[in-house]
Amino acid sequence: MSNEPQTLTEAILYFADPDVALKTMVDLRWPIGVCCPTCGRADVRYISTRRLWECKEVHPKKQFSAKLGTIFEDSPLGLDKWFTAVWMIANCKNGVSSYEVARAIGVTQKSAWFMLHRIRMAMQTGSFLKSGGEFEADETFIGGRSKNMSKTRRAKTITGSGVSGKEVVMGVLHRGTKQEPSKTIAIHVPNRKKATV
Numbered sequence: 001m002s003n004e005p006q007t008l009t010e011a012i013l014y015f016a017d018p019d020v021a022l023k024t025m026v027d028l029r030w031p032i033g034v035c036c037p038t039c040g041r042a043d044v045r046y047i048s049t050r051r052l053w054e055c056k057e058v059h060p061k062k063q064f065s066a067k068l069g070t071i072f073e074d075s076p077l078g079l080d081k082w083f084t085a086v087w088m089i090a091n092c093k094n095g096v097s098s099y100e101v102a103r104a105i106g107v108t109q110k111s112a113w114f115m116l117h118r119i120r121m122a123m124q125t126g127s128f129l130k131s132g133g134e135f136e137a138d139e140t141f142i143g144g145r146s147k148n149m150s151k152t153r154r155a156k157t158i159t160g161s162g163v164s165g166k167e168v169v170m171g172v173l174h175r176g177t178k179q180e181p182s183k184t185i186a187i188h189v190p191n192r193k194k195a196t197v
């Protein structure tokens with residue numbers, strides 16, 4: 001993506017587009033294609049007018065959103081606000097306060113505190129899914145967890161010969177199955193060092 005946000009203002013505008021926020025979530029959660037969180041069917045139908053998917057299987061929650069089963073599920077706040085907060089955590093080297101997040105995305109300080117707490121928990125546990133599994137977030141900017149890294153990446157990060165862990169802000173390790181090996185993808189949350197003058 002060439003239009004990645006470089007500044008907070010750009011990030012707010014970027015994620016304000018519901019399709020962009022949704023695409024970020026989908027790329028993060030389903031890097032190899034959307035599938036039903038309940039039964040795993042991959043031939044799901046996208047209902048663009050509602051930004052929901054529908055599973056062909058008959059079971060509860062056959063219509064599902066990208067938020068279903070994630071730490072964002074219970075929140076009335078949109079993915080635009082969540083991803084702006086994630087962007088802020090990932091890009092503010094000296095840390096970000098709930099007051100700053102509240103001001104930036106227009107929520108109360110209490111809500112912002114809750115969001116930061118959840119996002120940091122997700123980064124620590126390595127998953128945006130409520131029950132873990134399926135994919136792991138690996139936040140290299142704040143250190144990451146070397147056990148989640150690939151051998152090559154771990155070596156690069158530890159020896160400092162790689163991107164010093166700052167360029168790739170968040171990688172997602174998609175857990176492999178018998179049919180498919182594990183792979184790591186990067187979510188595009190660029191570092192503010194790349195900011196244009």
Ligand SMILES: [Zn+2]
Nearest residue numbers: 036039055057
């Ligand atoms: Zn299903």
